[in-house]
Structures are given as structure tokens and as C-alpha cells.
Amino acid sequence: MATNAWFRVYPPEPDENLDQMRTNPGTKNMPRRNSAPITYFYLMFSISLLKKIVKETNRYANQVIQKKIREHTYHASSRLRLWTKLGKLTLAELKGFLATIFNMGIVRKPTIPMYWVKRSSQQTIWFRKIFSRNRFQLILRFFHLVDNRKTPQRNSDHYNPAAWFKPIVDHANMQFKRYYTPNRELSIDESLVGTKARTVMTQNIPTKAHKFGIKLWMLVEATSGYIIHFLPYRGKRYDPVPANDTQGSHIVKKLMTEADLFHKNYHVFCDNFFTSIPLVRHLKTLRTYFTGTLRANRQMPESLRNPQLRENESLFIRQREIMCVAYKERQNRTTVRFVTSAVKASTPAHGHKPVVSTVYSKYMGGFDLNDMMSGIYDDKRKTKTMWKRLAINIFHRMVLKAYILYTKNTDGKLLSRLEFIQSVIDALAAEQIENRQHRDRNVPAANRPQRIEKLERGKQKNCIVCSRFNQRRRASTKCGKCNKGIHGMCFNQHVCEE
Structure with missing residues (x-):
């Protein structure tokens, strides 16, 4: 035959x-047994990766702002001015940003601004403690993994449609096998x-x-x-x-x-x-x-x-x-x-x-x-940029792999996956929440704005925040404490003067 x-x-x-x-087969290069959940998170999200994201995000934010200035579109009321006012993204803020992304997978709301509403029936105080809405949305807007100037554009022979998220793919694959x-x-x-x-x-x-x-x-x-x-x-x-x-x-x-x-x-x-x-x-x-x-x-x-x-x-x-x-x-x-x-x-x-x-x-x-x-626990949030949706999906998969490593290297009663993620969120957010509270403590209580009120119909005042930039910006609302004109989007930047 x-x-x-x-x-x-x-x-x-x-x-x-x-x-x-x-x-x-099995785990390797593990931390000591029964380590805290945040330890396994850092196996996937190394400090070098986080620092790279901070660097590229700040680089891209600077590129966008400089382009706006050159094109004379950097308006006095632009939300971009809040980025300049609060400064560059820090490592603590990036950890807080990741904590917020992961928490949005647990606490589901239809839109991002809904996480910062103050209506008693829908408010979630934790999100306001860690970031203002504008700061979070600016970080999400500028979030970057590569230098755009070194990435071949669409009309180039060397164009790669995956170039914007390739660093996180390579990093994840390396850590998974490591x-x-x-x-x-x-x-x-x-x-x-x-x-x-x-x-x-x-x-x-x-x-x-x-x-x-x-x-x-x-x-x-x-x-x-x-x-x-x-x-x-x-x-x-x-x-x-x-x-x-x-x-x-x-x-x-x-x-x-x-x-x-x-x-x-x-x-x-x-x-x-x-x-x-x-x-x-x-x-x-x-x-x-x-x-x-x-x-x-x-x-x-x-x-x-x-x-x-x-x-x-x-x-x-x-x-x-x-x-x-x-x-x-x-x-x-x-x-x-x-x-x-x-x-x-x-x-x-x-x-x-x-x-x-x-x-x-x-x-x-x-x-x-x-x-x-x-x-x-991925909220599948829609984004205007395809690669950001994919990068956030990979982040959630990396947290899942961290949990699997935790279960294989822990004795006794295990945390559920939800409890594991909650522990990681609390550890990531702690420094950023402390930094915000410390910053707020430096402003005397008597000088903190308390509410925003509407002016009488047809009345307007100059906004105390954005009118300072050599241009009058009229507002139909005022600070309820000092009666100065203020836009709603400028309210978080305002400090009442004595």
C-alpha cells in the first residue's frame, strides 16, 4: 500500500x-506569592510604558497648541487654554486616567459628560474627585503612543495603518509571554x-x-x-x-x-x-x-x-x-x-x-x-479615532491577563475579577485624588466659588476668566459668590477674589 x-x-x-x-507550562518571573493586585497590574503596565505614554501625550498636546497659535485659532475661550493653565500631563494623572477608563467599564453611563453631572439622581462623586470633566476630555483627546512627525502619513509608500497603536501591541505581546x-x-x-x-x-x-x-x-x-x-x-x-x-x-x-x-x-x-x-x-x-x-x-x-x-x-x-x-x-x-x-x-x-x-x-x-x-468590563465607548478605541480595548485585555496571573500566584481565597479591578482602580487613583485635594486645600474656603447663576434676561458681563486674554468674552451667567461674570466652562478655573 x-x-x-x-x-x-x-x-x-x-x-x-x-x-x-x-x-x-505555568507562571514565571512572578512577584512573591499573595502580592497585592496592583503588583500584577504593573507586570503588564510597566513604568517605562507609562512614561512613554506621558511623553508622547505631552508632545502631541504641544504640537496641537502650537499649530493653533500659528493658525491664529487659539481662541481666548478655547478649552485648550486649560491644558496650558494646569500644565503637562504627569505620571500620577496618567494613572488616574487609566483608573477612570477602567471604572467607566464598571459604572456604565451613556456619555462621558454624564460622569460629571451634579444632579443628585445621577451624580457619581468619585469621577469629580479625580478629574474635572474638561481635564479628562483633554487627556483623552491628546492621548498618544507615538510621535506623529515620525509616523509615515497616508500618501507615503511606508504608510502603516497600525502605526499609531503598534507600541501597545508590541508591549502587550512581550509581557504576555514574559x-x-x-x-x-x-x-x-x-x-x-x-x-x-x-x-x-x-x-x-x-x-x-x-x-x-x-x-x-x-x-x-x-x-x-x-x-x-x-x-x-x-x-x-x-x-x-x-x-x-x-x-x-x-x-x-x-x-x-x-x-x-x-x-x-x-x-x-x-x-x-x-x-x-x-x-x-x-x-x-x-x-x-x-x-x-x-x-x-x-x-x-x-x-x-x-x-x-x-x-x-x-x-x-x-x-x-x-x-x-x-x-x-x-x-x-x-x-x-x-x-x-x-x-x-x-x-x-x-x-x-x-x-x-x-x-x-x-x-x-x-x-x-x-x-x-x-x-x-469594557464599556465599548465610541471614539472619533479608531486606534484609541483599539488601544483601550487592549488595556482591558491586559488587566484581564494580570488577573489570570494573580489567580495562579495566590493562595487561599481569591478576589473576584470585579474586586481585583476595583482594587487596581483604587491604587491607581490614590495619588491623583490626593494631589487634587492638596491643590484645593491651598485655596482658602472663603475664596472657593460655590455656584453659578444666570443673569437677568438680556444682561451680560465680561467673563472673569477668559476675558483676561486681551479680548472681551461676554457671559450670561455669574459667580453666585462674588457676582463676577463667568462662563460655565470656565467655572472650575475661577477663584473668588477677596
């Missing part, structure tokens, strides 16, 4: 153990970060909850959902598929290569978008096992393409280490096809479903677990 021929096999085949893994070695079973699939931003990276996947968004290819540990490596899909033009290969097959090879997991006897699970028999053969030469479902239009033996199966009947065919399975659960159901290099032909003692189907269902769910857990 030819060695490359396919032949039918019948269960049960002799069971054989898979080759021993060449790595020691602190954890996965167990044998891995799963690969696509995740969609919902956005309708008009960009070359926007994809339409009708089967996903969001339909439109930025696609992420992800390699995760099947049992815990821990991300090992992920890649953003930049579109056909910027991520072409090599000749004589499929996109799914190319992505599997790329993820495993960049994660450095070949030749270590890992077992990869994929759905039918990624699976092909040539891919299984190729991975076998790289000492990597594979199990996945197979599309009817992919290369396969004819006996597998059109099997004549009755209800609860299976067909097993083999070519050396590779086995294909066709299974029909019910007469009105489509035949499901599997290909595997790890599972033998077998069925359970009480039942008809092949074991490969049970194993696939068990371990392919790891990706769905990751997506589900990532979305619970």
Missing part, C-alpha cells in the same frame, strides 16, 4: 500518548473590536456581535483564555497572503512563529477558516499537533467530501499520522468534518459522537472564554 494513500480505519485505534512538551508559558492546548481565532471608523482596517463580519470593527488574530491558551500572542489585521493591501497559501494557514504559521512555540509539541485547535490538510502536514514537520474542522470546499479525499452517512454515524480515514473524520449527528444536520494529527479513531463507550468532536468542543472554547471575559 502506498504510504501517501488514504485508507479507512475503525475505532478503537490503539491509544498513544503525545510526545512530551519541551517547556514547563510571565506565562501556556499549557499544551492552544486555540486560534479572530476577535472583532467594534467600530465603524472609516479606515482601511475596518472589517465587516456579519456573524460577530458588532458586525463592523478591527479584526485581531489571537493565539490563546485553550483552558484559561490567556492570550499568548495577537496581531491586528491591516487589510489585504498591507497584510497580503503568500502565493499558494490560504489566509488562515498563513495566520496560524505567523502566530506560532512569532510566539516561538514551534518544535515544542503544542496542540493547536482552529475552526474551518484556518484548517487545511496541507497545514496539518506542515505543522507535523514542526513538531506541532493540530485539530480543526474542515470546510467542504478544501482539499480532502473524495470519500470524506461526499460521505453517505446515517444518523449518529462516523467515517474515519487515515494517512499516516493524519486522520480525517466525518460525522453526522442527525439526518437534517450538515455533516461535520474534522482533521487531526493528535486524536485517534475512537468513540465513547456510551454514545456515538467521535472523541475528536468532544476534544475539539472542549478546547476551542478557550477563545470564546477570552472574548467573553474581555468584554464584561
